[in-house]
Amino acid sequence: MDKGKAVMGTGRRWAVEFSDQSTVPSSRDILDPPGFSRASQEQDDSANSRQKKDAEANWKLQKAWEVAQSPFKTLMMMGFMMWMAGNTVHLFSIGITFSALWQPISALQSVGKIFEPFKDNKVELLMPKLVFLALNLGGLALGVWKLNTLGLLPTHASDWVSSLPPPQEVEHSGGGFVFH
């Protein structure tokens, strides 16, 4: 409806109002049939819709929480897979580790999109989002930790020294046995 009005704002020739105006008593032209009490139904209606909306918000929140907590399961799963993969560098462990790193990163990138369906004025999404973020960061940390246990992170002095060539020497010497 809001959208329709926005369009209406500029150069409208004609319009057909399809909406039911009956709920607004002032604009009513025809009287209610006898025995019909509009007030009670109106009251009932509004209470009903409010109730509905609340339920929906609740449902959304619940769902949001569910989504927020979903990485926990994958986290557990990943942990188990990592434990299975062992600490040696081979195709399987590298694959597991990289998927463990990639999943949280892609999830973090699309955090807005994931919580889009639950967007509502009444739903407080900050907490689920934070939980979601925290869990994914946890997953990422797990991946990085795995990477480290595999020895693929340059966290040791050896990683930085290995590429250094031996130092030059100031003095030069030569000699040996004399030629015979």
Place this chain on the structure above:
Amino acid sequence: MAIRVFLVLVLFLSSAIVSFSLYEDQAGLADWHQRYIGKVKHAVFHTQKTGRKRVIVSTEENVVASLDLRHGEIFWRHVLGTKDAIDGVGIALGKYVITLSSEGSTLRAWNLPDGQMVWETALHSAHHSKSLLSVPINLKVDKDYPITVFGGGYLHAVSALDGEVLWEKDFTAEGFEVQRVLQPLGSTVIYVLGFVNLSEAVVYQIDSKIGEVVAQKSMVFPGGFSGEISSVSSDKVVVLDSKKSILVTIGFIDGDISFQKTPVSDLVENSGNAEILSPLLSNMLAVKVNKRTIFVKVGGEGKLEVVDSLSDETAMSDSLPVADDQEAFASVHHEGSKIHLMVKLVNELDNVLLRETIQMDQHRGRVHKVFMNNYVRTDRSNGFRALIVMEDHSLLLLQQGAIVWSREEGLASVTDVTTAELPVEKDGVSVAKVEHTLFEWLKGHVLKLKGSLLLASPEDVVAIQELRVKSSGKNKLTRDHNGFRKLILALTRAGKLFALHTGDGRIVWSMLLKSQACERPNGISLYQWQVPHHHAMDKNPSVLVVGRCGSDSSAPGVLSFVDVYTGKEITSSDIGHSVVQVLPLPFTDSTEQRLHLIADTVGHVHLYPKTSEALSIFQREFQNIYWYTVGADDGIIRGHVMKSSCSGETADEYCFTTRELWTVVFPSESEKIISTLTRKPNEVVHTQAKVNTDQDLLYKYVSRNLLFVATVSPKGAGEIGSVTPEESSLVVYLIDTITGRILHRLSHQGCQGPVHAVFSENWVVYHYFNLRAHKYEVTVVEIYDQSRAENKNVWKLILGKHNLTAPITSYSRPEVFTKSQSYFFAQSVKTIAVTSTAKGITSKQLLIGTIGDQILALDKRFVDPRRTLNPSQAEKEEGIIPLTDSLPIIPQSYVTHSHRVEGLKGIVTAPSKLESTTHVFAYGVDLFYTRLAPSKTYDSLTDDFSYALLLITIVALVAAIYITWALSEKKELSEKWR
């Protein structure tokens, strides 16, 4: 991280391969083996019978060999030990080759056709003396004339059939030296002529049947003899007197001695000292006087008469009976680039039987020896062939005015080796020419595919093998992308430089060292002089050959600069001072000529090249250049430093004086230096860190100024087993050659040399004998720098706040510690080398030259001090092998596979451009070359990789994609119409 991944991959790959080995069909693809015999000393022809004509030769490399006279190929060959020098060779009974060796104490008979040893007799030997072998010329095969052998003071008669000693006679009397043992043909009397104290001639007559002295006569010669002797007939010898001015003919017909003196001045006017030449001519002798060779005929009564005179540079053969009691001999002399071969009758020197002129390569030098042989032509006339030995030790057969074959025997005595690059491929020479047509290329790959799918028939396998050798283009004379094609420059004892192609071992060029100052300088060593890399790209690379005029260490030196591409000498100079050491400096000038210091006997050093630019570079580093000398005799190692220019003494501004800085004195009563070693100056080290399993970091002490010294107690310097374990000990030192500081000392009680060692990066591996265990041992010592160990903070390293790459000085007295471990090793060793690669990343292999003249590749991981009995899981993953008491010898890891590098002397390794691969060249009497990949070729596809299979797969995949795409389009369309 990339580095770690790479290293992990390298480690993974290297741990996957326990040993180097190759498949049967890969032998001979990358390697080659050449067989030589050395400079020929004696030659005996065997051409009487029909069938294979052959010549039996013995050489200075202690080889006895039978060569095919038609092609010069080796029928068979035996390399005797280094101490088993051959004194004489002969043919007995027409079927046995008899050799006398080890100063007349070993007599052996070899079967003539196949070279099997028939018998060996150890002869009684009392003291060092001349050794003489006389094998009777046997006309009747069935009759066994004894072989007479003189050696070690005893005269022996040995049966040729079974080597049994028939009798022996003692001539070990004090002062008595036997000079000649003569047996007139068909006679039963053996004359033994000797001198007592070089003043009295004694002749013994010995019955050849029983070995009893029949008669003995002696006569004192007042002037004394010089010892030079020539036997001219069976009852006459000619001797020079002690002043070398009188020729004395000693006749001993029927045991009566008679002297006949002829002053040399009577024969030749204005004569100086005379010298009797070695050829045996009947009734004639050749004497060298006044730089000319004169022929002196010996008359019936000992009267001497000059019959001919030739120029000094003439080589002669022994005389040889030709038809009708005539004897002939061959002489060869030079004239420009030609040689003249003449065969003359001894009795009538004017009668020249043969005169041939042959074009001769200048780089073969003069003729040293001639051996002549005659044969009967179809028209019943005499034909002659001559085997000549040249100054460069090469062996040639001359027949009918042409060189029938030649053998480059100089390569049997290589003294120094280096490698050089080939020229870059020029534009316009396209690779397509090598790969011929596309059709053939495809055919070749289809063949290879068949081979890899095991579908190839035996003919196909042969074709594949041929194709592999041909298509690899390994014999081209240009540089290749992988650096597999190179030149091996080998300097021989004769002073000849050879360039061998790594592809097939052929000689690309050769050059004989020349000098104005002396006739023939000896080659000493070889250095990379100019290797254009960044600058002076228009110049060809060159090498420096250091030679010396004469064998004495004070003899003046000769420098020769040789262009590597062309083999031409650029310049050569007689430097006017002696050469005791050559020090290549780590500096090059603007044309990439390397600076060299040459030390002389006076203690001065001379700078080369003599340019002002080199001088300024040298002046800049003047304070930092040191040299040291090892005195093996006095047991002192001296360190010297540059002092000043020696302008006070000479005007030479490129000459510098030195000052002694330090000495390391080994106590002469307990230690004797037997071996010293440094790192190769051109070795590339990739990293200074050594990472342990638990990420613990050790800093290698990588220094070029480290000297490994091994000493033994003087008693233990002899043969293995000559001392008891209590008497002998072996001590090794690591000495800093700048400051003279002893960094490490390790003592092995009850151990003995000889020590063979190899020094690379921060480790030394050495091989010695353990007298207590009665086994050879190998010890590894790794040296680490403690003073850098604090550099372990990651953040500082990330930010670059460390001093690990700052230049270091030996005067900072770095704290070092060592790790070492010892293992038993089952084999005796001749030499050890280590593989070297372009960047030093690839893991290393020790190349052990075994006593069997083979080369064994042993991973460095086997000699790692970190080996333990039960390595942890992480250590195992890293590739640490559980400790065993002895090093394994895996038969597949012999890099020489089925070949033997006879008389192995040294192994040289050089990197190729591919990091994984290294060139290995082994030399001795034989030459052997191969390429090694210690961690397999992880950076390239193998030769037998099937490109055709890859191509077919790609084409098939593309086709499949296209077809399925078309099908799916069609199906989609029909779905839409439905």
